[in-house]
Amino acid sequence: MAHKWLEWQSFTGDDYMKGTSEKAQFLRNLKEFMKDGIERRYSEAYGHGFREAKWAVERYGLIYTLKHIARKGKLPE
Structure with a gap:
């Protein structure tokens, strides 16, 4: 479920994830790290x-x- 939610966030995302700020970049990186971790365990x-x-x-x-x-x-x- 978490993996599907993270995939869904890739398409919709929160407004602050779409920006170019450090916080937005951090959240995008964290999302990819979590998704990758689920796939590779x-x-x-x-x-x-x-x-x-x-x-x-x-x-x-x-x-x-x-x-x-x-x-x-x-x-x-």
């Missing part, structure tokens, strides 16, 4: 699990993936 649950879930959603869509998890208790393959 090495832990089984947060890193590998995130990448598998992201792949499933990109391939099958969010609704299908959620329904599959509800029915089967695991991600679609």
Whole structure:
């Protein structure tokens, strides 16, 4: 969820994130750092699990993936 929110912020963003001030640049850098950290973690649950879930959603869509998890208790393959 955090990753999706950070992606969404890339498109909408707060007004002060769109400026050229030091604060705006800091917030943009922080957002990218957090997003990158989520994508590259090495832990089984947060890193590998995130990448598998992201792949499933990109391939099958969010609704299908959620329904599959509800029915089967695991991600679609």
